[in-house]
Amino acid sequence: MAVSGLLFIAFVLMHMYGNLKAFGGHDSYNTYAEHLRTFGEPILPREGLLWILRLGLIVALIAHVASALALWHRAGTARSTKYVAKKNLGSSFSSRTMRWGGITLLLFVVWHLLHFTIVKINPAGGATNDPYNLLVDSFQEWWMTILYLVAMAALGLHLHHGTWSSLQTLGWTSSAAARTRAKVAGWVVAIVIAGGFSLVPLFVLFGVID
Amino acid sequence: MKVTLKIWRQPDAASPGAMHTYEVDKVSEDMSFLEMLDVLNEQLNAQGEDPVAFDSDCREGICGMCGLMINGQAHGPEVTTTCQLHMRSFKDGDEIVVEPWRSDAFPVLKDLVVDRGALDRIIQAGGFISVNTGSAPEAHSVPVPRDDAVRAFSAAACIGCGACVAACPNGSASLFLGAKITHLGELPQGQPERHSRVVDMVAQHDHEGFGGCTNIGECTAACPKEIPLDVISQLNRDLRTALVHGR
Amino acid sequence: MASPIDPSHSTPTNEPPVQVSDDAQGYYVPGEPLVDPRTPTGPIKDRWTTRKFENRLVNPANRRKLSIIIVGTGLAGGAAAATLGEAGYNVKSFCYQDSPRRAHSIAAQGGINAAKNYKEDGDSTHRLFYDTVKGGDYRSRESNVYRLAEVSANIIDQCVAQGVPFAREYGGLLDNRSFGGVQVSRTFYARGQTGQQLLIGAYQAMERQVAAGTVTEYTRHEMLELIVADGRARGIIARNMVTGEIETHLADVVVLASGGYGNVFYLSTNAMGSNVTATWRAHRKGAYFANPCYTQIHPTCIPVSGSHQSKLTLMSESLRNDGRIWVPKKKADCDKDPRQIPEQDRDYYLERIYPSFGNLVPRDIASRGAKNVCDEGRGVGPEVDGVRRGVYLDFADSIARLGEDAVREKYGNLFDMYKQITGENPYEVPMRIYPAVHYTMGGLWVDYDLQSSIPGLFVTGEANFSDHGANRLGASALMQGLADGYFVLPNTIREYLADGPFDALDESHPAVAEAKKSVEDRVQHFLSTNGTRSVDSYHRELGNIMWEYCGMERTEDGLKKAIDLIRGLREDFWRNVKVLGTADSLNQSLEKAGRVADFFELGELMCIDALNRRESCGGHFRAESQTEDGEALRHDDQFAYVAAWEFGGDGAQPVLHKEDLVYTAIEMKQRSYK
């Protein structure tokens, strides 16, 4: 769970960095998208690296979801009779929303892949073969931006707890200082990633990027 | 003052239970919560109704026998054991919901009494240092750095009450488990069995049907001995090291 | 070994006592004098070594075939179960809690003594021995106490190896403190949770044996009867407290490690479930009960706050180092805010009466002082049943002198605990304290090998009488429990087991059937009486009688009155108690009923013992035996003996056997704290 989660974090960090290329304009972004596909050539075929990454992510996703389901199931059988009254005191909102937040993310990922990778949906009805244009066209629709912003909020929450939790799961928080660091890391990762991803859609919507 | 109690009543492990409502009058704020239940029981006894069964023994916060879910909080609104909770934490007219620890690994035996034998079995799986009586070396032959001794002590303060399990949304006993791993692992005497201890104890924990930890932190907030969450990190670290070393 | 008194050669021997007074006449039957058949001989420092050698060994291959029942999982029982399990015997361990780890040993705060002399302050086995005998007011057996002091050092080694996190110094070595008024630092401690840490050590060692298959644990099982067949203790009848089943457990030998009986007073620092049933049932089957009247009353407990009170909480005695004890001079001031009472209207009575020791007088003197001022009507705090029972323990001077932080540093956790329970802030308002029953020195009589007067029944820990005489020193009960469990019993029980395994018994044996039936009848009686009063109300009333007449100060008239009251109340109890629920389920009222029934019988014997002992020694103060200044006065010439009581039968008088105490390595002295 922790390892796959951290892999995702690494991936989304890279992904976000790539997205920010949109600020460099049409060519910069498309070069990056093209470069992703040609990276490693000629040792690897075209899209070779991309497929390795994709495979890695798929394996990680399966592992992640499978262990999430296993934990969920165990939690359910560990307390089959629920409390009449139960308060939560020591836990953060993010920690309690990991499961539903995860499902939100899963749905989002499916939509996201349909949107940009597999089907390529251009809500403005324009061309879909130009990554940059597809991006800009999409986020000029307000509802699309909202959808992505909601997803990013979910991602931020998930990462806020997830980052700290994975460090704790890996046993890297056994001193008070390390724990503080991990908690801070949770905030930083959450804000940087959710914030970083949100920039592009927002700037598109407000016409900074076009 | 007067309080209204909603208490889980269940005649035995096999029968279904339900919440019942009782009123207790003339509660003094100097009473402990359990003394207030004693008063209720005297009342019930006089009316010919079976008194409410609940566990307690030392009534000074150290044996770990007591433990009730009070208004949704394990051991109630203060950071202490149920027996050390006093009625001055409540006010006249309060409605108080009292439930047993809820965990499938802690079956309800009657009313508010549960069976926590699973915690003993986790200790049996490896929560000890194997040293036969009489074979111990002179106590001063192994100095223990003071910081290690202090950390071991803080973890060893666990009273095995099970509040961590009761409070955990996952029903995990990781805080209890981590406390023992940290206590013994922090001391030089605990090193030889460190790997096998963590592997065996975790296996027993899972086997008992406790949930998995997702580092939420409800346990440490409920723990009357304020066992810190870092014992779970220590548990994970020891487990990782042990697995890497092939045990 | 550097020791002030040469250990082996000094041989002062006292004269055998001759009792002249006979206050308890008409309440008991004099019996034959009692001699410990296993009493060791030779120089005191060699006695234990010799005994270990002389006691026969059991072939390892035979051990699995020998079964041992141990009732109790405290320090005494838990340590024994672990050790005997390791040796390969087949051990069955019983406790009434839901886990062995919850035995009341867990509540001990202060520490455990051991003659390690790590501080190089002149401590030695002999000094620990000397202090313990003197502290016990010369009413313990010297050979037993010497052995205790001797094995004390091994206990620390064992516990450290098990991972008990004792307090340490910066250099990584073990820290010690001075405790209980002795002049050397020999007390090992783990913050204020020494008992907990030692017990967890023993518990873990025992759980290891459970995993190894040598120990089987029976939790939530209460021993309700002893099985004595063909003159030997062969098993117990226990009630499964969850299912209500009355179970028979048979073995080659039975060990009782069931703790003390302070709960006869209803309010005490003992756990709610602490009981005398295990030992009392054995007493009724022939085991002698020794010195039942010896009770330790601890001066610094949190006072009773109302009639709902269910138990009392101890606070460390160390508080008396910096707190000053006082009450108002005038009764009229008793309900005033203590801070408003001017200095000249306060009576610092301990400082006044004992100018040289002041607030640091021994436990019994401090306790009696508090009782006296409260009896005069000068107690403070809430009125319970018309009397204020509390005295101030005031830190205002220390806070002014040392600063609040320094006081917090020393006593912070105790102050917090006090606040938690009383809701008052002791940094601002003086604490209120009152004495409470804390420990019982009396218990089943055992010989040097810890065997009772029933062959095959061994008794260890607080449940026996052997090591503390009339008063126990601080930090020595933990020492005794572990000494008995780890080192003494395992080396003495083998002499008995070397003759085993004994003939197999089964449930049809008349002794087994009789024991089981008597338990079933008792349960049925309670459930069918259908009276009007709850068990707790009887227990509370019994406790009041005991506290009033057999507590800190005892008189001939008071004790006689108490005996009458107890008899009357007991009769009423059997006729009129109300126990609801069923026999075959978890039934806490039923559990309590059985315990209280036995407390009635014990309470009466305690009063008779106290009545007979017309002297003041240790925790036993007879008003008739005091010096002109009101100090305890011992009468060695009459009472230097162990009073071992034999059960005379229901309704019949108990039989008194006297075991004379002979001191060869130590001289008897009268204590003085003026």
Ligand SMILES: Cc1cc2nc3c(=O)[nH]c(=O)nc-3n(C[C@H](O)[C@H](O)[C@H](O)COP(=O)(O)OP(=O)(O)OC[C@H]3O[C@@H](n4cnc5c(N)ncnc54)[C@H](O)[C@@H]3O)c2cc1C
């Ligand atoms: C508050 C407090 C503080 C103390 N502080 C200190 C201290 O600082 N230093 C010190 O040396 N001593 C101290 N003492 C005294 C000391 O703790 C006890 O004397 C000692 O621990 C007794 O140990 P034990 O093994 O004999 O009995 P316990 O620990 O009382 O164990 C009794 C066992 O017997 C079982 N049992 C009892 N009756 C039955 C039955 N009928 N059927 C089945 N099982 C039964 C119980 O379940 C339990 O397992 C303190 C005592 C108290 C109460």
Ligand code: HEM
């Ligand atoms: C695809 C749908 C997803 C689901 C269903 C899901 C679900 C979960 C669940 C249930 C947990 C365990 C709860 C916990 O440890 O507190 C978890 C942990 C975690 N998730 Fe996700 N998640 C998903 C996607 C993601 C993504 C996209 C990322 C990263 C960008 C991610 C990163 C993490 C991390 C780092 C953890 C912590 C792991 C640990 O503590 O061991 N997850 N996830």
Ligand code: SF4
């Ligand atoms: S860790 Fe805390 S809450 Fe859990 S069993 Fe131990 S003392 Fe109780």
Ligand code: FES
């Ligand atoms: S009864 Fe012992 S901790 Fe509450």
